[in-house]
Amino acid sequence: VTMSGHSTGQIAQAPMSAPAQFSDQQVEPTSPPSLTQQSPSDNNQHNSLNSLSQQTLPQSIFNRPPSVPSAYVADCCFDFLLYELLHHAKSTSTGVGQGPLGGEAAANRIQRVGYQVGYRFCERVGQSRPLLGIRAGPHSSVAGAASATIDPLEAVKFVCKEFWTEIFRKQVDKLQTNHRGMFVLKDGDLRWLRSLPEGEAESRMAAMMILAFPCGLIRGALSNLGMDVSVNCEFLTDSKRMGACSFNIRMKLPASSEGSESSMSSLTVFPPIKAALSSI
Amino acid sequence: MCALACLAVLDRQNAPLYVRGDFSSFFGSSPSFDGEEPDGSVSDSRGIGGAASAEAGGGPTPPAVNFASLRHQFMIHAALDHIDEKVRDIISLGGQTNNNDMMYLGFLCPVEEMRLYGYMTNTGIKIIAMVEDAAGVLQQQREIELKSLFSSVHVLYAEYLLNPFAKIGGEIVSGRFDEGIRKCVYDFNKKHNF
Numbered sequence: 001v002t003m004s005g006h007s008t009g010q011i012a013q014a015p016m017s018a019p020a021q022f023s024d025q026q027v028e029p030t031s032p033p034s035l036t037q038q039s040p041s042d043n044n045q046h047n048s049l050n051s052l053s054q055q056t057l058p059q060s061i062f063n064r065p066p067s068v069p070s071a072y073v074a075d076c077c078f079d080f081l082l083y084e085l086l087h088h089a090k091s092t093s094t095g096v097g098q099g100p101l102g103g104e105a106a107a108n109r110i111q112r113v114g115y116q117v118g119y120r121f122c123e124r125v126g127q128s129r130p131l132l133g134i135r136a137g138p139h140s141s142v143a144g145a146a147s148a149t150i151d152p153l154e155a156v157k158f159v160c161k162e163f164w165t166e167i168f169r170k171q172v173d174k175l176q177t178n179h180r181g182m183f184v185l186k187d188g189d190l191r192w193l194r195s196l197p198e199g200e201a202e203s204r205m206a207a208m209m210i211l212a213f214p215c216g217l218i219r220g221a222l223s224n225l226g227m228d229v230s231v232n233c234e235f236l237t238d239s240k241r242m243g244a245c246s247f248n249i250r251m252k253l254p255a256s257s258e259g260s261e262s263s264m265s266s267l268t269v270f271p272p273i274k275a276a277l278s279s280i
Numbered sequence: 281m282c283a284l285a286c287l288a289v290l291d292r293q294n295a296p297l298y299v300r301g302d303f304s305s306f307f308g309s310s311p312s313f314d315g316e317e318p319d320g321s322v323s324d325s326r327g328i329g330g331a332a333s334a335e336a337g338g339g340p341t342p343p344a345v346n347f348a349s350l351r352h353q354f355m356i357h358a359a360l361d362h363i364d365e366k367v368r369d370i371i372s373l374g375g376q377t378n379n380n381d382m383m384y385l386g387f388l389c390p391v392e393e394m395r396l397y398g399y400m401t402n403t404g405i406k407i408i409a410m411v412e413d414a415a416g417v418l419q420q421q422r423e424i425e426l427k428s429l430f431s432s433v434h435v436l437y438a439e440y441l442l443n444p445f446a447k448i449g450g451e452i453v454s455g456r457f458d459e460g461i462r463k464c465v466y467d468f469n470k471k472h473n474f
Contacts, residue, residue, distance in 0.1 A: 116444060116448070119441075119448055120441045120442050120444070120446075120448075121442075122403065123401075123403055123405075123437070123438045123441045123442075124438045124439075124441075124442060126401065126402040126403060127401075127434060127435065127438050129402065150402070158402075224403045225402060225403060225404075226292060226403070226404055
């Protein structure tokens, strides 16, 4: 789902022409605003309606192929979709109970959804960017490019900057690392957490479930860049800014690279010629 | 004969996601979409039959879309080593210049009468194109066009991957992708045929 497009109050209808382009749908705003009164976060978006004509629509970093009609979807559409996704995950996850323990299965489901979205979106975002810094992997003598991994710090910086900007239109506020495989990303104002009621116990539970989605996004994006990680999240609010949160990324230690050799034999019936060719 | 003979998309572990070498038939009849076989062994046996029919001038049965002759597959596999070398050069040169062309690896190696060119993305996806050898200036023109061809294939792949039903790490099975590749290669070949 695309996050681009400025926050108008208008809800538009998506054309059914290209259903495979799930994440790239952009639509001309046609129908009058009908859902704006329902969400409190939309009140400040109403004012932006007046300045609509003076604003220039934000340019995305993507090169749009000419076959895709250009249009925009309102930001709040995705917010509603996310909240509905949480409801659905909660109601269909067969947990130990309806309490906090039941929420964990739901959070796992949401994390898996986030993984898929992050993986695919990372391919798209990394498209226009030149090749990230590479460094030689541990088995670089034989396996070559299959093990030349992207520098983890470069990959995490890419997630913090370009990836985050495409989703939230801002960068991650703070990045810390201990240079031994652990990273901490801090964001002071996550858009999806803004509308939670302050100071309630339920907010914390809801926030942890909402945060499972960005956890999955980060995990998916890094997995597409070749890093196997596990991501934890924390909800750091101080009841003034509900949006503060942090993500802890921990790199899993690399397993043996025997798996990469077996997939090469699927390309040709000949026995591995690579070793012979490389000795020439 | 066509300038661009074969196109392959490989993933991070060098597993083939999409290998296609039936572009010469476009200048005659339109290709029919046979049922795709995800099993690699079946495509190999098709490859032997396909090579024969391609040399017979596009025989009675149009070839399946997602396949390439055995010979082409072997040449692509041989080029993988050269991709490794190029990537190792990039490593030894100490990382990135902010050059937008960095994904384009350029000329990899000559194999028989073909030249192979490579392209590698941030996510480890490699695209290999097999172009016929031509003299001097003609080849340079082709190389310039190849860069834009590679980036449009990359765009097509990214759009294919955005489909939530597309299997992560699986073979590329998509009519839209096939059609896009066909169009790109058709335009390229039209410009650069003899």
